[in-house]
Amino acid sequence: MSEESAATPAPLRRLILWLGPTAGTAVALWLHAHGDSTALAVTLGCLVWVALWWLFEPVPAAFTALIPMSVLPMAGVISPKQVAEAFGNELILLMMGGFMMAAALERNHAHRRLALGMVRLFGGHSGRHLLWGFVFATGLISMWISNTATTIMMLPVAMAILEDYRDDRLRVPLILGIAYAASVGGWGTPIGTPPNLVFMHVYEQTTGSRMGFLEWMRFGIPIVALFLPLLALWLGRHLGGSPAAEIPKLGPWHRSERRVLMVFTLIVAAWIFRSEPFGGWSGYFQLPGVNDASIALFGVLLMGVIPDGRGSTLIDWPTAERVPWAALVLFAGGIALATAFQTSGLGDRIVDALGGLRDWPAWLLIVGICLGVTLLSEIASNTATAVLLMPILAVTATASGLDPALLMVPAVLAASCGFMLPVATAPNLVAYGTGMVPLRRMLREGVVLDLIGVAVLSGACIVLFWR
Numbered sequence: 001m002s003e004e005s006a007a008t009p010a011p012l013r014r015l016i017l018w019l020g021p022t023a024g025t026a027v028a029l030w031l032h033a034h035g036d037s038t039a040l041a042v043t044l045g046c047l048v049w050v051a052l053w054w055l056f057e058p059v060p061a062a063f064t065a066l067i068p069m070s071v072l073p074m075a076g077v078i079s080p081k082q083v084a085e086a087f088g089n090e091l092i093l094l095m096m097g098g099f100m101m102a103a104a105l106e107r108n109h110a111h112r113r114l115a116l117g118m119v120r121l122f123g124g125h126s127g128r129h130l131l132w133g134f135v136f137a138t139g140l141i142s143m144w145i146s147n148t149a150t151t152i153m154m155l156p157v158a159m160a161i162l163e164d165y166r167d168d169r170l171r172v173p174l175i176l177g178i179a180y181a182a183s184v185g186g187w188g189t190p191i192g193t194p195p196n197l198v199f200m201h202v203y204e205q206t207t208g209s210r211m212g213f214l215e216w217m218r219f220g221i222p223i224v225a226l227f228l229p230l231l232a233l234w235l236g237r238h239l240g241g242s243p244a245a246e247i248p249k250l251g252p253w254h255r256s257e258r259r260v261l262m263v264f265t266l267i268v269a270a271w272i273f274r275s276e277p278f279g280g281w282s283g284y285f286q287l288p289g290v291n292d293a294s295i296a297l298f299g300v301l302l303m304g305v306i307p308d309g310r311g312s313t314l315i316d317w318p319t320a321e322r323v324p325w326a327a328l329v330l331f332a333g334g335i336a337l338a339t340a341f342q343t344s345g346l347g348d349r350i351v352d353a354l355g356g357l358r359d360w361p362a363w364l365l366i367v368g369i370c371l372g373v374t375l376l377s378e379i380a381s382n383t384a385t386a387v388l389l390m391p392i393l394a395v396t397a398t399a400s401g402l403d404p405a406l407l408m409v410p411a412v413l414a415a416s417c418g419f420m421l422p423v424a425t426a427p428n429l430v431a432y433g434t435g436m437v438p439l440r441r442m443l444r445e446g447v448v449l450d451l452i453g454v455a456v457l458s459g460a461c462i463v464l465f466w467r
Contacts, residue, residue, distance in 0.1 A: 017058035024049030039344035042075040043337075047346075047388075050337065054384035061384050062326035065333025068340065077340045086335035090293040091197045092328055097296025098191035099323035101264060102145040104303045104315035106153070108256040110264075111141050115154060116250050124161075127170040127242030128232075134158060134174060135181045135232045139224055142185030143192045144264075146324070150182045151427040155434065157248065167242045171436055173235040176445055179431035180231055183416045188224045190216045190292070194327050195386030199412040202338050202390040206404050213271040213292055219464050223413065227456050234448060255309035263306065263314065267299035327383060334387030341391045350392065354399035362402055363462055366410050369393070370454045370461075373414035378424045378450075382415040389415075403465060410461040417453040420446030 028045030032038060046068055053064040069086070072078045086092075105111045115137040122133030134154065142150040158174050186193030190200060190213055204210045271292055274280045282290045303314040341347040376385055389411050397404040418424025420443050422432035431437055 012056060013058040016052055016056040020049045020052040020058070023052060037345065038075065039077045039340075040346050040349065042072065042077055043340045043344040043346045046071050046340070047337065050333075051388055054388060055380050057381070060326065061381050062329040062333075064384070065330045065387075068333050068337040072336060072340050077344050078336060082339055083332075083336055086332040086339070087328075089201065089332070089335055090291050091201050092331055092335075093293035094291075094296050095191065095194060095197055095331065096323060096328060097293060097300050098144075099146075099327075100300045100315065100320045101267065101296065101303065102149070103319050103322060104260050104300075105145060105264060106149060107315060107319050108254075108260045108308060110257045110260050111145055111150070112153060112157070113250060113253075113257055114261075115141050116157065116248060119157075120247055120250070124245035124247045126244060127165075127167055127174075127239040128236045130161070130170065130245050130247075131174055131177050131236045131239065132229075132232045133247075135177045135228055135235075138178050138181035139185035139188070139228050142182045143188035143224070144268075147182035147186055147193065148426040148430065150185070151179055151430045154178045154182075155430065159434070160248065161245050165243075165245050167239075169239055170242060170245075172438075172441055172445075173239065175431045175434055175437055176442065177232065177235050179425070179427035180235075180419055180449060181228060182427040183418070183425050184224060184227050184231065186416055187227075187413050188217065188220045189213070190220075191296075192220070193416055194331060194383045195412045195415050196220075198331060198334055198383065198386040198390055199408050201335060202394050203404055203408060205338060205342070206394040206398070211405075212275055214273070214276050217272070219409070219460070223456065223460050226460065227453065230452055230456065231449065234452065235445065256314060259306055259308065260303065260314045263299060263302050267295060270295045270299075330383050330387065334383075334390075337387065338391045341395070347391065347395045350395045351399040354396050358400050360400065362400070362406060363458070365396075365400065365402075365407060366461055367454070367458045369407055370410045370414045370417075370458045373411045374417040374450050374454055377415050377418040378421050382418070382425070385415045386412050406461065406465040409465060410457050413457050413461075414453065417450060417457070418446075419449040419453070 024045040024047075026045075027048050028041040031041035031044060050064055050067050053059060053067070054061055069083050073080050073083055118137035118140060119130070119133035122136070123129050138150055138154050141153075155175065155178055158178060162171055162174065186196070190196050196216065200211050200216070270281070274282050274290060274292065274295065282288065300315065300320065304316075304320070306314050308314050373385065373389065390408055393407045393411055394404045397407045400407075416425070418428065422429050422439070422442065428442070432439070432442065
């Protein structure tokens with residue numbers, strides 16, 4: 001999973017703090033004066049205001065998400081009931097349940113056992129083996145746990161190995177490999193990073209078709225499995241002849257580790273096989289109302305009542321309430337904004353304006369989107385980027401006569417492709433904060449990986465979604 005933030009100089013933040021509402025109000029007044037409906041004018045003005053504040057972050061992104069939830073109902077664009085429904089959306093509940101189960105894994109140290117177990121599978125025969133082990137272990141854990149938490153958990157293990165390692169060439173590749181793999185791993189599952197769920201909501205709202213857990217993993221896992229080796233190959237290109245390393249021992253299993261992993265595995269299986277194959281277990285037991293959110297919340301309930309063998313349960317409430325609520329508020333604001341796109345007629349207006357895109361080849365649109373969003377992700381929050389772009393790309397695809405997934409999937413994945421700058425993602429910042437990664441080295445490695453990401457995502461999405 002991932003949470004990202006951008007750093008903006010203080011003078012620019014102060015300027016944007018006033019420029020956002022000023023520009024938004026000016027756009028709304030201009031449109032209304034030229035005959036557009038109040039709803040459309042207010043929605044576009046709100047979009048301009050939100051875009052400026054999300055891009056430069058003069059205030060935390062979650063506060064910015066309150067703009068559409070307050071301004072749009074006051075202007076009558078959407079109703080207060082629709083704002084409340086945004087908070088109760090099943091995907092927000094799925095995200096909340098996923099965050100809480102991830103917290104349970106961390107509380108019981110099961111994620112560390114999984115990570116070290118996978119590193120040991122690759123072995124410490126050389127620096128390259130070690131790098132590959134950490135890259136794949138980090139990517140796997142980040143499919144289910146926040147990318148920041150995964151990075152913070154993996155780095156101390158790596159640093160302990162590096163202290164006694166004789167070859168300094170491994171230092172930067174290993175630290176960067178952990179940070180970058182944490183971002184890439186979020187592509188693998190719907191709960192891997194909040195932008196994935198933003199996509200799923202807008203896609204269902206646009207097409208009326210719901211993308212399930214298994215459907216996402218059918219393309220998410222292969223893309224992760226393709227990119228992680230390329231990441232390890234690039235970062236480890238100078239590690240030939242590196243010596244062996246000592247990997248920390250795992251130690252005996254604790255009952256809490258076994259129990260939390262059993263519950264988590266059960267929930268993942270329930271997600272994957274809910275509706276497939278042959279109608280899944282929900283069809284077999286005639287439970288049509290079951291969805292991924294209810295499964296996640298039931299998993300949290302189980303973890304809250306099953307003993308951990310140490311006088312408590314697998315998760316307690318103080319642990320559960322530490323979920324990143326800001327991400328949930330940000331997502332709810334995005335849902336409110338996407339709803340306004342439809343009710344105000346702004347979506348139809350964009351479709352009309354983009355009608356000329358029908359003549360553009362689909363592959364060119366995909367490559368352009370991947371490149372543009374990757375560059376944007378270097379300076380902007382990935383969740384905010386997805387919230388802003390998903391409704392626009394959905395109507396762009398409609399205007400081009402394409403399946404919305406063809407444009408939306410590459411954009412939502414590219415939003416996690418910020419590899420060049422420390423401020424691009426929280427894992428990058430954590431890695432840079434170790435003091436062992438020179439900025440020029442991060443820029444040099446990151447620009448190549450950004451381009452590899454554009455190529456991989458463009459090619460994969462053309463193959464998987466272009467009909």
